[in-house]
Amino acid sequence: MNGQARRVNGAARLPFAARCALGAYPLWWRERYRQDQEGFLEDLAGDHRPLGRAVLDLAVGSVRVRLRPAGMPQTVVAWRDRARASIAWATVPGLAGLLLVSAIELHTFWGSIDAGTGASMSTGGRVAAHSLIVIEWASIAMILLLLIGWALVGRLADTVARGRAAKRWLLAVTAPLICGVVEIALAYLRVLLGAHVVAFVGGRSLVVYRHPLAAQAVSVAWDAVAVVGLLSVFCVVLAARNSDVPVRDLRGGVWLSQATAVVLILAALASIAWGLGVTHQAPIPRADVVGSGPGLRPWSGLETSIAAEWPLVSAGLAIISLVTARAALVARRSYKTARELVATGP
Amino acid sequence: MSGRRLFPKPDPSLLVLSSLAGGPKHGYGLMKDVEDFARVTLGPGTVFGCLARLEERGLVEALEPEDRRHPYRLTAAGAAALEQQLSELQRVTATGVSRLGEKRDRLSNGPAGAHT
Numbered sequence: 001m002n003g004q005a006r007r008v009n010g011a012a013r014l015p016f017a018a019r020c021a022l023g024a025y026p027l028w029w030r031e032r033y034r035q036d037q038e039g040f041l042e043d044l045a046g047d048h049r050p051l052g053r054a055v056l057d058l059a060v061g062s063v064r065v066r067l068r069p070a071g072m073p074q075t076v077v078a079w080r081d082r083a084r085a086s087i088a089w090a091t092v093p094g095l096a097g098l099l100l101v102s103a104i105e106l107h108t109f110w111g112s113i114d115a116g117t118g119a120s121m122s123t124g125g126r127v128a129a130h131s132l133i134v135i136e137w138a139s140i141a142m143i144l145l146l147l148i149g150w151a152l153v154g155r156l157a158d159t160v161a162r163g164r165a166a167k168r169w170l171l172a173v174t175a176p177l178i179c180g181v182v183e184i185a186l187a188y189l190r191v192l193l194g195a196h197v198v199a200f201v202g203g204r205s206l207v208v209y210r211h212p213l214a215a216q217a218v219s220v221a222w223d224a225v226a227v228v229g230l231l232s233v234f235c236v237v238l239a240a241r242n243s244d245v246p247v248r249d250l251r252g253g254v255w256l257s258q259a260t261a262v263v264l265i266l267a268a269l270a271s272i273a274w275g276l277g278v279t280h281q282a283p284i285p286r287a288d289v290v291g292s293g294p295g296l297r298p299w300s301g302l303e304t305s306i307a308a309e310w311p312l313v314s315a316g317l318a319i320i321s322l323v324t325a326r327a328a329l330v331a332r333r334s335y336k337t338a339r340e341l342v343a344t345g346p
Numbered sequence: 347m348s349g350r351r352l353f354p355k356p357d358p359s360l361l362v363l364s365s366l367a368g369g370p371k372h373g374y375g376l377m378k379d380v381e382d383f384a385r386v387t388l389g390p391g392t393v394f395g396c397l398a399r400l401e402e403r404g405l406v407e408a409l410e411p412e413d414r415r416h417p418y419r420l421t422a423a424g425a426a427a428l429e430q431q432l433s434e435l436q437r438v439t440a441t442g443v444s445r446l447g448e449k450r451d452r453l454s455n456g457p458a459g460a461h462t
Contacts, residue, residue: 021391029398032398033394033398035411035414035415036372036373036394036414036415036416037373037390037394038414039372039373039374039413039414039415040373040374040377040390040393040394040415041390043374044374044390053387053389054389054390054391056389057388057389057390057391057392058389058390058391059391060391061389061390061391061392061394061395062391064391064395065395065398070395070398070399070402071398071399071401071402
């Protein structure tokens with residue numbers, strides 16, 4: 001059996017988790033050490049030793065190699081790939097950040113912090129209200145950055161080979177757009193299906209549909225498409241990964257990753273301030289609430305519902321912002337090194 | 347009593363260099379050798395991470411692959427670095443062992459000796 005066939009058979013024999021861990025290493029590493037590592041795992045399996053610890057060690061090792069690329073060749077392609085991967089690491093987690101920020105905004109929509117303004121706001125309440133403004137601007141900025149990122153990925157179309165690969169690439173890049181259009185259509189369909197009675201029961205809005213079963217089905221479809229839409233962003237990352245992007249075109253991505261990091265750090269800090277502020281605001285008497293309506297809850301209700309969630313939301317945002325900031329720094333350094341290597345020639 | 351180790355495990359790079367001092371080995375052979383002499387199990391991520399770092403510094407070098415596995419061998423610079431590191435460790439070990447011996451002698455000579 002020749003080496004190539006053995007390699008294919010050997011890799012196929014390895015468990016899925018092992019192949020994933022091996023695939024988590026950067027390309028330059030896989031080109032250099034993949035066969036050695038596969039051989040290691042095969043020998044381990046041949047001695048009937050468990051692979052679990054080895055796979056975990058590989059996964060941890062892949063993170064280490066991405067953080068500190070010891071032995072990385074000084075080639076334009078290697079540093080370009082590192083910059084590209086770092087841009088993805090710096091921008092894609094921003095989507096999760098957007099979801100977390102939406103969770104905060106959902107709370108404030110129903111609880112309406114503004115309803116208490118000027119009534120009995122303590123310093124905590126004022127800090128919460130101001131932090132919320134920062135969070136709202138941060139969410140708008142994140143959406144703008146997402147759109148800019150998408151436009152930047154779209155520019156890479158010229159670097160993709162024509163034919164079938166180009167069609168697949170186009171489909172991957174337009175997947176979030178297709179999902180967005182379907183979401184809008186489904187939302188409109190849900191409106192068409194009813195909502196003829198809107199009642200407020202116990203501070204919650206209750207929408208009664210003329211065709212409840214159909215409305216339920218549309219809601220489930222909406223949720224499913226939303227999940228697919230979020231996952232499809234990874235298709236964009238894969239599409240960008242498969243394109244042979246020149247180093248100079250990464251400049252926009254580096255800028256985008258730095259901007260995403262700044263916005264996420266601001267959102268994380270504002271989220272912490274918002275949570276602390278809300279929990280330190282004493283309940284506002286309902287009589288003092290400005291613009292009180294059946295859909296508004298008094299502050300005390302808001303405080304109770306936020307108390308359990310804001311540390312989780314803030315911790316999530318803090319972790320995402322740290323990952324993003326680190327990746328943005330690596331992206332900048334890698335881009336600069338790649339540019340220097342381009343300038344000095346092969 | 348805490349279940350954590352008082353002293354951390356030996357540095358994997360030192361173990362890898364010590365193993366390669368005995369002759370060229372590929373990843374798995376190296377892991378088994380380290381397991382035999384140091385009773386430490388190194389995973390493939392750690393072994394090849396170490397080898398990459400050592401190779402980058404010119405302390406080890408890869409040989410032609412045998413059955414898809416590259417054997418690695420110590421370079422002259424690697425041997426010098428290992429010798430220096432081991433002699434430092436040996437100094438610490440020798441001092442510790444000798445002082446332990448003195449302490450044991452004092453304890454066995456009675457309480458008066460223990461206070462001196």
